[in-house]
Amino acid sequence: MKKWITIKDITIGEGKPKIVVPIVGRTRAAIIESAISFKHEKMDMVEWRIDFYEEALNVEKVLETLVAIRSVIPEMPLITTFRTQNEGGEKHITMPEYRALNKAIAESGRTDIIDVELFSGDEVVKEILECCHKNSVFVIASNHDFSKTPSKDELIKRLCKMQTIGADLLKIAVMPTCTEDVLTLLEATHEMHKNYADRPIVTMSMSSLGVISRMAGEIFGSALTFGAVGQVSAPGQIPVEKLESVLQIIHEAI
Numbered sequence: 001m002k003k004w005i006t007i008k009d010i011t012i013g014e015g016k017p018k019i020v021v022p023i024v025g026r027t028r029a030a031i032i033e034s035a036i037s038f039k040h041e042k043m044d045m046v047e048w049r050i051d052f053y054e055e056a057l058n059v060e061k062v063l064e065t066l067v068a069i070r071s072v073i074p075e076m077p078l079i080t081t082f083r084t085q086n087e088g089g090e091k092h093i094t095m096p097e098y099r100a101l102n103k104a105i106a107e108s109g110r111t112d113i114i115d116v117e118l119f120s121g122d123e124v125v126k127e128i129l130e131c132c133h134k135n136s137v138f139v140i141a142s143n144h145d146f147s148k149t150p151s152k153d154e155l156i157k158r159l160c161k162m163q164t165i166g167a168d169l170l171k172i173a174v175m176p177t178c179t180e181d182v183l184t185l186l187e188a189t190h191e192m193h194k195n196y197a198d199r200p201i202v203t204m205s206m207s208s209l210g211v212i213s214r215m216a217g218e219i220f221g222s223a224l225t226f227g228a229v230g231q232v233s234a235p236g237q238i239p240v241e242k243l244e245s246v247l248q249i250i251h252e253a254i
Helices: 028-040 059-072 095-108 122-134 152-165 179-195 208-215 240-253
Strands: 005-007 010-012 018-023 045-049 078-081 113-117 138-145 169-174 201-205 224-228
Touching: 018 028, 018 240, 028 045, 028 059, 045 059, 059 078, 059 095, 095 113, 095 122, 113 122, 122 138, 122 152, 138 152, 152 169, 152 179, 169 179, 179 201, 179 208, 201 208, 201 224, 208 224, 208 240, 224 240
Parallel strands: 018 045, 018 224, 045 078, 078 113, 113 138, 138 169, 169 201
Antiparallel strands: 005 010
């Protein structure tokens, strides 16, 4: 039995992959402007990429801005993410700061999902995950490799570890250097979804070479896809209107 996740009438893992659009503003005004503009877009969820924010290391400012985001889009599922520099993020953060920030966000009750990087250290991940679940917040365990695509077995191993530690969604994003790398990612996704996962998985092959992976999730087993409205947060993201059209075509075909 798959453990799908339902947030505000959006069920992650059922039907078409749900479209997530990132907020990547550097100032509070730019962040709120993005949130307002999202009301009229064809999307299902929002991800606030906190590491883009100029006050990202100020927990009080982050929480104040989170309240403002929620006031603009109260009914849209919200993921909050501080992406570390080790995994392609905008700012350096120490692990004590990372742990404290994510726990404060979980305790605030203002987000639905928090992204926690798998390789932050087992104790850090466990502590944040327990805090999130205590406060009824879901956790995406994530891993991002901007230099290469690991082997199929390694990709599945990382996803299985995310599941074992108790994350609610399992996410991997990798960089292809050739077409075969994209096929490796898709094959790992399919095998994980079919044989091991009992909860939603999220996978993508980045850059223009991997764009097919952002569209074919319903076929291979990826439950979320990341689109763009304006500025992108990762290479290869597709404008949401085009992405929605392709997802619908695939959905109707299968």
